[in-house]
Amino acid sequence: MKKVISILLVLVLSATMFGCANSKGDDAQNSENTAVTSEANDSGNKKVLVAYFSASGNTKAAAEYIAKNKNADTFEIIPKDKYTDEDLDYANDSSRVNIEHDNEEKRNVELEVITPDNWDNYDTVFIGYPIWWGSAAWPVDNFVKQNDFDGKTVIPFCTSASSGLGESGELLKNMSGKGNWLTGQRFSSDVSEDEVKSWVNGLDY
Ligand SMILES: Cc1cc2nc3c(=O)[nH]c(=O)nc-3n(C[C@H](O)[C@H](O)[C@H](O)COP(=O)(O)O)c2cc1C
Numbered sequence: 173m174k175k176v177i178s179i180l181l182v183l184v185l186s187a188t189m190f191g192c193a194n195s196k197g198d199d200a201q202n203s204e205n206t207a208v209t210s211e212a213n214d215s216g217n218k219k220v221l222v223a224y225f226s227a228s229g230n231t232k233a234a235a236e237y238i239a240k241n242k243n244a245d246t247f248e249i250i251p252k253d254k255y256t257d258e259d260l261d262y263a264n265d266s267s268r269v270n271i272e273h274d275n276e277e278k279r280n281v282e283l284e285v286i287t288p289d290n291w292d293n294y295d296t297v298f299i300g301y302p303i304w305w306g307s308a309a310w311p312v313d314n315f316v317k318q319n320d321f322d323g324k325t326v327i328p329f330c331t332s333a334s335s336g337l338g339e340s341g342e343l344l345k346n347m348s349g350k351g352n353w354l355t356g357q358r359f360s361s362d363v364s365e366d367e368v369k370s371w372v373n374g375l376d377y
Pocket residue numbers: 225226227228229230231232260261262269301302303304305306307331332333334335336360361362
């Protein structure tokens with residue numbers, strides 16, 4: 173009889189232990205699944221693009237600092253007819269920039285590529301440009317007009333010798349007509365990585 177009771181006890185104990193081990197295993201699996209899902213959300217739903225036009229490299233440097241610190245892709249807005257140093261000479265009344273500045277209909281700059289690859293995957297788009305005569309350099313206009321910003325957060329930034337951001341972001345927002353446009357930021361032409369980093373990491377979007 174004693175022997176039968178001992179066998180029964182052993183059976184009951186091992187059944188209880190197996191049950192515990194099994195439920196622990198389920199918990200571990202569940203939390204693993206949750207971690208995978210949230211990781212997928214982080215990388216899957218928060219893709220960032222830094223699109224920029226830069227005639228002489230300053231805005232490009234700022235764009236690359238943003239991309240580095242946000243783990244973002246970059247897209248350069250390139251005019252089909254690129255601006256040479258002569259074109260950019262605003263001290264010369266008959267330079268290309270002066271002619272375009274004086275005639276609004278000549279500011280319709282055709283671009284090599286309008287829409288970046290995988291455009292739909294980006295939910296945040298930084299847009300960078302130099303300031304020309306107090307406004308966004310017009311080669312960004314067709315990028316803004318011809319892409320669909322619906323559902324995207326858009327963050328303008330610019331470089332300039334001394335002018336502020338002014339209404340440049342606001343005017344681009346009106347051209348686009350879509351997207352959630354944030355105020356944006358102006359940097360000096362020779363901005364440092366630390367300055368860009370502290371701005372971009374302080375953004376709440
Ligand atoms: C045609 C032209 C107009 C400019 N107008 C202004 C201006 O109104 N205010 C200003 O502070 N800087 C002005 N700048 C200086 C540029 O904004 C500055 O050098 C900028 O960092 C250039 O950026 P990028 O190298 O990316 O082209 C102008 C430059 C050019 C070529």
